[in-house]
Amino acid sequence: MTVTDHRRAAGTGAPRRLPPLGRPAITRISVITVLLLLALFALPPVMSLYYTDTMTQVAIYAIVTLGLGVLVGRVGLFSLGQVAVLTIGAWTGARLLFATGQPFPVVLIEAGLVTMVIGTLITLPALRLRGLYLALITLMLAGAVTVIEATINFPNGGGGFSGYDGSLTHIPQIRRPSIAVSDAAYYRYAVIVAIIMFGLVYLHLKTRPGRAWAAIKQSEPAALAAGLNTTFYKLWALALASFVTGVAGALLAGADQELFSIDFPIQNSIELLAVVLMGGAYSITGAVIAAFLFQFLPALLQNWGVPNDWLIIIFGLGVLQVLTTAPAGIADQMPRDIRRLWRRVTRKPARPAAEGGAK
Amino acid sequence: MIEVGGLTVRYGGVTSLDGMDLTFEKGTCGLIGPNGAGKTTFFNVLSGFVKPAAGTVRAFGDDLLALPHFKRARWGVRRTFQTEQAISDLSVYDNVAMIHSPLRGSARRADVLEAIEFTGLPDPYATVSSLTAGQRRLVEVARTLAGKPRLILLDEPAAGLPDEETAHLSSVIRKIPEHAGALTILVDHDMSLVSAVCETTAVLDFGKLIASGPTAAVLRDETVMRAYLGTAEVET
Numbered sequence: 001m002t003v004t005d006h007r008r009a010a011g012t013g014a015p016r017r018l019p020p021l022g023r024p025a026i027t028r029i030s031v032i033t034v035l036l037l038l039a040l041f042a043l044p045p046v047m048s049l050y051y052t053d054t055m056t057q058v059a060i061y062a063i064v065t066l067g068l069g070v071l072v073g074r075v076g077l078f079s080l081g082q083v084a085v086l087t088i089g090a091w092t093g094a095r096l097l098f099a100t101g102q103p104f105p106v107v108l109i110e111a112g113l114v115t116m117v118i119g120t121l122i123t124l125p126a127l128r129l130r131g132l133y134l135a136l137i138t139l140m141l142a143g144a145v146t147v148i149e150a151t152i153n154f155p156n157g158g159g160g161f162s163g164y165d166g167s168l169t170h171i172p173q174i175r176r177p178s179i180a181v182s183d184a185a186y187y188r189y190a191v192i193v194a195i196i197m198f199g200l201v202y203l204h205l206k207t208r209p210g211r212a213w214a215a216i217k218q219s220e221p222a223a224l225a226a227g228l229n230t231t232f233y234k235l236w237a238l239a240l241a242s243f244v245t246g247v248a249g250a251l252l253a254g255a256d257q258e259l260f261s262i263d264f265p266i267q268n269s270i271e272l273l274a275v276v277l278m279g280g281a282y283s284i285t286g287a288v289i290a291a292f293l294f295q296f297l298p299a300l301l302q303n304w305g306v307p308n309d310w311l312i313i314i315f316g317l318g319v320l321q322v323l324t325t326a327p328a329g330i331a332d333q334m335p336r337d338i339r340r341l342w343r344r345v346t347r348k349p350a351r352p353a354a355e356g357g358a359k
Numbered sequence: 360m361i362e363v364g365g366l367t368v369r370y371g372g373v374t375s376l377d378g379m380d381l382t383f384e385k386g387t388c389g390l391i392g393p394n395g396a397g398k399t400t401f402f403n404v405l406s407g408f409v410k411p412a413a414g415t416v417r418a419f420g421d422d423l424l425a426l427p428h429f430k431r432a433r434w435g436v437r438r439t440f441q442t443e444q445a446i447s448d449l450s451v452y453d454n455v456a457m458i459h460s461p462l463r464g465s466a467r468r469a470d471v472l473e474a475i476e477f478t479g480l481p482d483p484y485a486t487v488s489s490l491t492a493g494q495r496r497l498v499e500v501a502r503t504l505a506g507k508p509r510l511i512l513l514d515e516p517a518a519g520l521p522d523e524e525t526a527h528l529s530s531v532i533r534k535i536p537e538h539a540g541a542l543t544i545l546v547d548h549d550m551s552l553v554s555a556v557c558e559t560t561a562v563l564d565f566g567k568l569i570a571s572g573p574t575a576a577v578l579r580d581e582t583v584m585r586a587y588l589g590t591a592e593v594e595t
Contacts, residue, residue, distance in 0.1 A: 211457050214448045222444035225406055226502065227432025227459030 039191055044184040052183045054299040056255050059190040062291035063197045063248035065276050066284070067241035070201060072273070073281030074213040075237045078135045079123060083269040084142035085242055087149055087261070089115040089249020094155045094259055095163045096250075097174050104177035108193065108250045115246020120238045127231055135273075142269050146261065154259035173257040190251055197244045198284060205284075209236055271315060278318040280329025289330050293318070360384055361405075361510065361542060366414030368400050368566075375400040376411070377566035386536045387543040389557030389574060391550075393587055396563040398546045399441060402512045406438045407431045418510055432459045435509030435541070437502070439516055445498040447488040451480055454487055454498050460506030467506075474504040477538055478531050493524030500531060508541040517549050525552060532556050554578060562586065 039055075047055065064086055071077040093111040096102065102110075122145070125137045157172040158165025180189035204210055212233040215223040223230050253259060275293040280286025298311050326333035361383040368376040376397045390398050403409040405416065407428025416423040418434075426434055437458070446454050455471045462470050475483045478497040487498055496516050503511045513532065517525045533556050535543050547553055553560060554574050561571035564586040570577050577583060 211446075211449060211453045214453075215446050215457055218446045218448070219440075219444045221408065221440060222446070223457075224408070224428055225432060225436075225438050225440075226457045227429055228457065229429050 036191075036195065040188055044187060047184075047187075049183060050299070050303070052187050053255070054296055056183070056187045056190045057252075057295040057299075058291045059187070059194045060248050060251050060255060061295050062194050062288050063244050063251070064272065065279065065290035065294065066198060066201055066287040067243075067245040067248075068272060068276045069279075069281050069284075069287045069290070070204075070213075070237055070241050072276055073283075073286070074205065074210070074217060075234060076130070076217040077123075077234070077237070078131060078273065079138045079241075080135045080269045080273060081123065081138035081142035081145070082241075082245060082272055083264055083266070084122070084145035085115060085119040085245045086249045086252070087145065087264045088118050089246030090253045090259055090264075091149065091154055091249070092246065093250025093253040094174050097253060098155050098157055098163050098172075104180075104254065108247050111250035112243045112247040115249060116239050116243040119242025119245065120235060123238045123242070127234055139266065139269065143266050146264065146266055149264075150261040154261060156258070171258065174253050174259070176254045176257070186255060190255065193247065193251055197247060198287075201240065201244065202284060204240060209233060209240075213237055271312075274315045274319050278315070278322050278329055280331030280333075282328050283331040286329045286331035360419060361544075362415075362417045363401075364415045364417075366401070366404065366416065367412045368397070368404060368409055369412050375566050376404070376414075379414070379563070379566065379568055381561055381568055381571060383542060383544060383561075384559065385542055386559075387532065387545060387557050389553040389560035390544055390546045390563065391548070391553055391560060392563035392569075395565075397566040398563055399514055400566075401563070402438055402514055402544075402546065405431075405510070405512060406436055435507060436512070437504075437508040437510065437541070438512035439496075439499040439503060439514055441514045441518065443492070443495050443499060445487045445490075445495040445502075447486070450484050450486055451475055451490075451498050451501070452483040455483075455501045455505050458502050458506045462506065471505050474501045477501070477504060477534070479527065491524075493520050493528065496520065496524075496528060497531065500528070500535075504535065504539050508539055511535060511539070511541045511543040513543065513545045513547075515547050516545070517547055517552050525549065528552075529555050550578060 043055065044052065064082060067085075068079065068082045071079050071082075089111045092114045093107055096107045096110055097104075100107070122141045123138060125134065125141075129137060152162040153164040153166075155163030156165065156168060157163070158168060176186055177189060180186040205213075212223065212228050212230075215226065215228060216230050216233060220230055223233075256263075272290075272294060275290040276286070278293055279288070279290030293315075297314070298308065301308065301311060322329055363379055363381045363383075366376050366379040367374065379397070379401070390401065392398055400409060404411050405418075405423065407426065411424065414424075418436075421434065423431065423434070423436070446457070449457075452471060452475065455474055456467075460467050460470065472483060478501045480494060480497050480501065487495060490498065500513070500516060503513070516532070517528055520528065529552050532543070532545065532552075535541065545553065545557055557574050559572060560574040560577045562569050562577060562580075562583045569582050569586055570580045
């Protein structure tokens with residue numbers, strides 16, 4: 001593109017905002033579409049109940065890792081409190097589903113908004129802290145949230161504010177949307193909600209907040225000098241991450257139908273950060289890979305009868321691997337390696353054929 | 360016009376700016392001095408990163424020091440940094456569009472593209488990480504030009520650049536006041552760049568103003584030579 005092109009573009013009053021889609025972009029869009037169609041239509045009929053439930057969890061946790069990816073990869077805020085944020089969403093979602101007859105999507109949004117407010121408040125120290133200190137503070141806050149939740153418990157159909165009644169003998173299940181009562185239908189529902197959340201985050205990344213976050217991550221002085229209110233944009237990132245995590249929480253309430261505070265140990269927050277780093281904190285695909293690592297891999301190991309302790313070892317090695325060879329995670333490394341492999345595969349047979357021809 | 364009066368900045372026991380009095384009229388003004396003279400500190404005061412211990416700065420009649428730092432960009436202060444700060448994950452366009460601008464919609468897009476075109480960068484949609492060091496500097500310069508700037512501060516824009524890129528940068532900087540209508544202050548150690556670009560130049564040494572006036576005269580000044588070279592017998 002030459003300088004005169006822009007002048008013409010600028011002169012017409014409607015300069016192009018984005019370059020035309022190149023071939024890689026078109027390939028990427030088609031691959032994503034095909035994968036999504038497969039996930040929505042081809043998978044449910046062939047999956048066993050075990051894997052349907054696992055894949056539902058993958059879809060839900062992909063939203064959580066997406067939110068954490070925004071914080072870690074885009075703004076550089078290392079939060080170890082995301083599982084606590086998730087449980088706030090789950091608690092709010094469960095409480096609302098028991099207490100009201102509101103449509104499910106409305107409850108999702110409400111849970112997202114409540115979590116957005118609380119999640120942003122508890123991550124407020126992020127505005128003053130960075131790196132290790134922020135990680136520690138968020139971990140401690142997550143611990144506090146876990147303690148509170150263990151005390152008031154998750155709603156089980158009881159009355160009052162907490163919605164918990166320890167004397168109940170018949171515990172009603174948390175309801176699901178009427179269009180997605182079966183596990184397979186709920187799986188599809190979760191995937192669609194996840195797609196919407198990914199769209200929401202993608203929109204943010206491609207517009208003004210995304211630009212501001214990139215600037216803040218690389219150079220806060222440059223962002224300040226450009227007149228960006230860095231505090232405001234950091235808050236925005238925290239709010240967005242908390243919102244999507246809250247929606248994921250409410251979705252999780254519908255998926256599990258019964259919630260227990262022991263299902264959300266603090267340790268999960270650390271594992272969550274590990275898988276986000278492994279999957280790739282800088283890309284949206286990384287969030288999906290991270291969710292597979294976090295939910296699918298344990299299910300697979302369990303199905304194969306491998307002790308769960310191996311998971312921690314695998315994650316440890318994985319993080320080490322990422323830190324030493326692939327700072328942008330598997331999402332960046334895999335396509336590169338596949339391309340390299342492809343080049344090697346396509347080049348190798350060509351050589352003997354050429355030699356054969358020469359003979 | 361920028362009027363600086365009695366500007367003093369202290370970092371603990373170190374007095375970085377010591378009662379600096381100076382007026383920048385218009386066009387492109389140079390600000391030179393040995394390392395540690397207080398040039399970058401002065402820029403930090405103007406852009407709001409450092410609070411002075413004493414002194415006033417009036418810019419086109421406004422009290423600049425009364426504004427919090429993020430409002431200075433809204434007022435029209437633009438700056439580059441000694442270490443280049445183009446955001447590598449973003450495209451050239453997004454880097455420039457990052458700046459605060461009173462313009463909206465297509466007028467804003469046109470303004471951003473015009474700033475990029477002015478600096479001679481070939482492709483506004485290229486990712487910054489794919490550019491050369493000189494081009495990345497130009498991205499920073501383009502960022503200072505978008506969104507109606509009033510005061511542009513360039514902190515060693517030519518540091519570490521090869522000669523031909525410095526020459527291009529110099530031709531770009533020289534056209535800034537006429538193009539953007541902003542007062543430009545250039546800090547650099549490259550005297551050929553300063554004398555090619557700046558009509559007037561001020562010299563700082565140990566936080567004190569030791570000379571100011573037309574660039575050619577200032578560069579011949581004996582005090583200035585002594586400050587730079589540590590000796591008066593330089594004519595020999």
